[in-house]
Amino acid sequence: MAGTNPSGSVQEMGSKAEVPEGYIHKERDRGAPDAPLMQASVIDIALLSASPNSGPELEKLRHGLQTWGCILGINHGMSPEFLEDVRHVIKQFFARPMEEKLKYSMEEAEIEGYGNDKVLSDTQILDWNHRLFLTLYPEESRRVKHWPSNPHRFREVIDEYSANMRVVCEEILKAMGRSLDLDENSFVEQFGERFELAARFNFYPPCPNPDLVLGAKPHADVSAITVLLQDEQVEGLQFLKGDEWFNAPILPDALLVLVGDQVEIASNGIFKSPVHRVLTNLKSERTSLAVFYVPDPKKEIGPLETLIDETQPRSYKPVKNLVDLYFEYYQRGRRPIETAKI
Numbered sequence: 001m002a003g004t005n006p007s008g009s010v011q012e013m014g015s016k017a018e019v020p021e022g023y024i025h026k027e028r029d030r031g032a033p034d035a036p037l038m039q040a041s042v043i044d045i046a047l048l049s050a051s052p053n054s055g056p057e058l059e060k061l062r063h064g065l066q067t068w069g070c071i072l073g074i075n076h077g078m079s080p081e082f083l084e085d086v087r088h089v090i091k092q093f094f095a096r097p098m099e100e101k102l103k104y105s106m107e108e109a110e111i112e113g114y115g116n117d118k119v120l121s122d123t124q125i126l127d128w129n130h131r132l133f134l135t136l137y138p139e140e141s142r143r144v145k146h147w148p149s150n151p152h153r154f155r156e157v158i159d160e161y162s163a164n165m166r167v168v169c170e171e172i173l174k175a176m177g178r179s180l181d182l183d184e185n186s187f188v189e190q191f192g193e194r195f196e197l198a199a200r201f202n203f204y205p206p207c208p209n210p211d212l213v214l215g216a217k218p219h220a221d222v223s224a225i226t227v228l229l230q231d232e233q234v235e236g237l238q239f240l241k242g243d244e245w246f247n248a249p250i251l252p253d254a255l256l257v258l259v260g261d262q263v264e265i266a267s268n269g270i271f272k273s274p275v276h277r278v279l280t281n282l283k284s285e286r287t288s289l290a291v292f293y294v295p296d297p298k299k300e301i302g303p304l305e306t307l308i309d310e311t312q313p314r315s316y317k318p319v320k321n322l323v324d325l326y327f328e329y330y331q332r333g334r335r336p337i338e339t340a341k342i
């Protein structure tokens with residue numbers, strides 16, 4: 001099965017009364033939905049840039065990110081109606097007939113398009129998930145052939161969401177800098193003007209035996225930051241803290257902002273990128289949209305000099321294009337950031 005086009009495995013899900021063997025995890029790796037709730041901080045994004053009154057909100061941001069590696073962002077400039085539109089076009093796309101979705105299939109050596117995990121080895125356990133992966137920025141890197149033309153509003157709505165994501169990501173990265181008493185451009189300058197924004201639209205079908213599978217295996221994002229629009233109703237996302245899993249809360253109009261590996265490196269480990277996973281369930285399908293802000297692949301990313309001193313020695317080597325390692329490491333349950341640790 002190694003190296004095969006993943007679209008075949010997408011068709012297996014949903015049509016069977018039992019979970020196919022390739023999705024079944026060993027007992028120790030399975031998840032339980034009855035976990036405690038993560039107490040994520042709720043941050044008013046508009047307040048972060050409202051100097052001179054931003055001090056307390058910046059402090060809340062820093063504390064929230066240092067505690068969980070993620071925060072819930074409200075007042076981000078997008079209306080609840082618009083977010084409903086975004087979720088609606090995503091659900092409509094995944095509800096299209098399989099033959100139609102397969103027109104957007106990812107090709108053999110690519111990550112963009114519709115499908116499931118690339119199968120890299122015969123022992124790989126598959127995720128109970130279909131997804132569509134699209135580059136949003138830089139605009140000239142968009143592969144329009146992978147952008148669904150049905151529902152007809154998909155492109156327009158996601159284009160508008162992308163423009164908002166650019167603004168939100170930059171505001172948050174600047175606020176992260178200010179929360180550490182740095183120049184607000186410290187992170188964005190290191191990540192470069194030619195940063196990338198990529199979207200992963202996730203669809204988790206209901207599963208006949210959710211105890212045996214995972215919608216997404218434990219991982220940390222290899223981005224600088226990730227902005228996640230969760231399903232407005234269906235839970236499933238969990239975060240690891242210490243050796244305990246916590247359920248992510250749902251706040252329908254909020255964005256869940258996660259620290260990615262490259263902010264962990266640039267902040268010299270002050271902010272840590274959290275390990276998370278997704279559980280599935282018996283009755284309800286779940287969708288989510290993860291937007292990854294990824295540094296310019298040509299830029300070397302290392303701890304900011306101002307964050308290194310005798311009390312906080314350099315903890316990471318500079319890295320370039322960490323994303324290249326992601327897929328292989330993900331399937332082996334390893335983290336690309338291991339290669340950067342000193």
Ligand SMILES: O=C(O)CCC(=O)C(=O)O
Nearest residue numbers: 200202216237278288290
């Ligand atoms: O579906 C989710 O809530 C999380 C998805 C995720 O972690 C990812 O796409 O990296």
Ligand SMILES: [Fe+2]
Nearest residue numbers: 219220221276
């Ligand atoms: Fe993730």
